[in-house]
Amino acid sequence: MLFILILMVIIFFAIHNLAGKKRLKDLQMLKAKVxxxxxxxxxxxxxxxxxxxxxxxxxxxxxxxxxxxxxxxxxxxxxxxxxxxxxxxx
Structure with missing residues (x-):
């Protein structure tokens, strides 16, 4: 049970990190267009x-x-x- 909980937390943070990197890349692209x-x-x-x-x-x-x-x-x-x-x- 503890293993599943730890795995879910790791997956959550991995997805959150990927979304943050995408938002940063999108912001950099918008700035380049200005x-x-x-x-x-x-x-x-x-x-x-x-x-x-x-x-x-x-x-x-x-x-x-x-x-x-x-x-x-x-x-x-x-x-x-x-x-x-x-x-x-x-």
């Missing part, structure tokens, strides 16, 4: 922050100012923090 991007002023599509030409409408993009880069960095970090908070809440 991009630093900006909107094209002509077509409003998201493009990379260092793009010189929009890949959708081919409009020329002006270089970003330091203030705009800081704003994008702040938004990027907030998205990553939000993912961490969502992971803690689940």
């Amino acid at each position: 991009e630093k991007s900006r909107e094209c002023p002509d077509c409003s599509e998201k493009v990379q922050i260092n793009a010189k030409v929009c890949r959708y409408c081919h409009a020329k993009l002006a270089p970003l100012s330091v203030a705009e880069l800081e704003c994008i960095q702040t938004a990027y970090l907030k998205k990553l923090d939000r993912l961490d908070e969502d992971e803690i809440m689940s």
Whole structure:
């Protein structure tokens, strides 16, 4: 009887550990998908922050100012923090 109880506890912790690893991997994948991007002023599509030409409408993009880069960095970090908070809440 004790053997069955110990076996059940071991199985429970093994399953719990596997589920935790999957959630961590999912969180890492979500974080990898978060991009630093900006909107094209002509077509409003998201493009990379260092793009010189929009890949959708081919409009020329002006270089970003330091203030705009800081704003994008702040938004990027907030998205990553939000993912961490969502992971803690689940």
